[in-house]
Amino acid sequence: MRKVSALLLASERRAISGLAGLYASRMLGLFMVLPVLALYADTLTGSTPLLIGVALGVYGLTQAILQIPFGLWSDRIGRKPVIAFGLVLFALGSMVAASADSIGAMIAGRALQGSGAVAAAIMALLADQTREQVRTAAMATIGLSIGVAFALAMVIGPWLAAWAGLAGVFWFTVLLTLLGLLVLWQWVPPAPRRQRHRDVSMDRRQLKSVMARPDLWRLDTSIFALHFVLMAIFVAVPYRLLEAGISAAHHGLAYLAIMGLSFVAMLPLMIVAEKRQRIARLCVLAIGAIAVSLAGLGLPVSEGYWLFVWLFIFFTGFNLLEATLPSLLSKLAPAGAKGTAMGVYSTSQFLGAFLGGTLGGVLASYGGLDAVFLGCALLATLWWAAMLKMPSPPPLTSEVVALDDTEADTMDVLLERLANVAGVEDVLVVPEERLAYLKVNRQQLDQTALAKLVTPLKP
Template sequence: MTSERRAISGLAGLYATRMLGLFMVLPVLALYAEDLAGATPLLVGLALGAYGLTQAIFQIPFGLLSDRIGRKVVIAGGLLLFALGSVIAAEADSIATVIVGRCLQGSGAVAGAIMALLADQTREEIRTAAMATIGLSIGVAFAIAMVVGPLMAAQFGLTSVFWLTAVLALASLLVLWRLVPAAPRVARHQDVGLDRQQLRITLTSSSLLRLDFSIFALHTILTAAFVAVPFRLVNVGIEAASQGWVYLAVMGLAFVGMVPLVIVAEKRRRMKSTFIGAVAGMTLVLLALGELGHQRWTLIGLLWAFFVAFNLLEATLPSMISKLAPAGAKGTAMGVYSTSQFLGAFLGGVLGGALSQRFGYDAVFLGGALLGAVWLAVIWKMPAPRHLSSEIVTLDEHPADALDTLMARFADVAGVEDVLVVPEERVAYLKVDRQRLDAEALARVAGTRHDSRGA
């Protein structure tokens, strides 16, 4: 449908544009903030990670607010906060003002509202592909930001990065109101939004908590690393103006190196061993960066290995969340997961700044390696995730008074491992083993066709 395509392309572009503005600062802030009044490594690290704290605080409240007053209004307000924070940071002449700007950028935490609007705009049978499109757009935005940020800052200064971010945020407002069609309704979607009834289950699952800690540790390490990596590149003779091209080559080759590992994890069902191997590999790379990364090609090679592990973990962790979350609890699980990610970005900036100020840049990598070792201990005895997929079955052919009787019938279908029927949404959320699933029996129970949610 044309309206769905417009919604998917518009919201994916909006999400990617917003993330592009956040990511562009990552490889350049530590290098260029030294000229700001009051700048110290600790405060620069705080500026780098400050957006994560306000993102973590506001993302769930903004998502709930969008249920009450409308998605577009909340998204527009978040984009205006993001633009205002960018302008404040662009005009800053002190590190304290940059920190204020970064906090305001993060307070425009509209990721949940964007995903909910996407769910409002799309049918169940295409929603998985729609969300995958947004996920892909984030990855592309990160890669572009790693190149554009250093090139912009080298040519026009750090302020140009923040000004471009503000312009992109305002352009996103035009996309929101002109390209994204009005939603037919505001509805609750348990596979997208937070459900308070599922929150207790999510917070008491040891496997999900291990994954929450994993994304927390991953983004702590990433943000801390960018307190030190730009200076390490300068020390081996790669000036700020050229660092964007180094990131382009490293990120491109890292993507090539990551793809076969994702295939092994998903297709050959080696998710746990691939996961542990990636964490162990990242820990060793961080250790090597702290002890050995003082020669140009050694440093570049280690950065490539770091981003192979990072990209692999960034791609597989959401898949593992989807496999482990109970039926109907994926949205809640992802909300906790995203909050953990943003808190990790905040702590990473503070930790990286504190370590570099007190002990030097080598200590940042060694501190990351220590966190990696703790991470390995946390996940070592984690049960291997079962290779279950999420499915959603529409129930619009059933009268409302029959919906509460369907759960047992769904559970009796071969290959269905978990089920949650949500009468108000007129859908059933299932966790299924595709190799055993009796699709015909499932369709007979539902009285309608079912839709793959892939995980």
């Protein structure tokens, strides 16, 4: 085995910055529609609350169906061509939505946007471009970019729609996508290799074992429910802000204040929970807060300043879960199966977005705005009850160690030696990849014993 410096190479810095920006700009284009579509789609022919909900969430359906095929396709023909094709589809979908004069055309455009399902291919290209020692930090940068994109979208979307209309939001998305294509081909370096990465890519051989684990199912259910309620309530939240006397042009300022305060509130909670190993309890608390806030939004007490109180509570809980659920997944996923676990997790997220938008439209059509919030509150209460007994995960982290050209018959010896190191909880050695995937308990890890294995094993 070998150790390599964890300092970023110039090519790695370019790959991380370029791909994180590309991922964030794509998510920004998807999220900007969230706070404005319900308000501005009323002018489209055939528009109803149900169909507006479908338009909000339909991108999740095509994302869920196509993200795994796109990832597998990139393994075969190359990352950049697949990513470029997906971005072209995304741009075409944005153009269709920008030109739509009916709700049917809007739904078609949003579905076409979602068909550019390049998230897995982007992550795989980032893995190709980075060494194992810096890959975790690289992936964390992508995760951070998504959070920033969501916060910016809540602010930029309403401002852009007030200035240029709903079509302007989609044309701005087209511009972002064209810039993304330029970044992909001119800034992101060519990948030195192309292979499957078990910490990033889906492995169908591991799918059954991953899906059979109750602890991972809890996380899949959580991200499903989280994005379900997010999409559902944005059928109604913009109208609540109008009722509170805030014009559509100023919704961005309202979201800016709410999101900013929620980020400030969540940071100390996350730090304390991580330090005291209470992440699971924090998740249950956040789910409970979401359930209470949704109930509050559906009752008469949501009037006046209480509307902003409930929205602040909701987004604090949302941001906490959006940040902690992937961390829990990383801790709980078996060694070498993180990519597969993340594939199931992401599919659950996209399905939640689709069904949430659709059901939110149904509830708004037949029960009004209050029914949307109260229906989501009921779902969140069931979700909270299902998560109550979730055990706190052990303080495990993932490690990927590169192997030298070790003979195949020494792999079993290597596996046994790694497994016997104190603090190493799980090991997977993959000879064809020349990698060892470890799950380690940092508090118990015998660093000296592990360091002794950093020399090639002799047969």
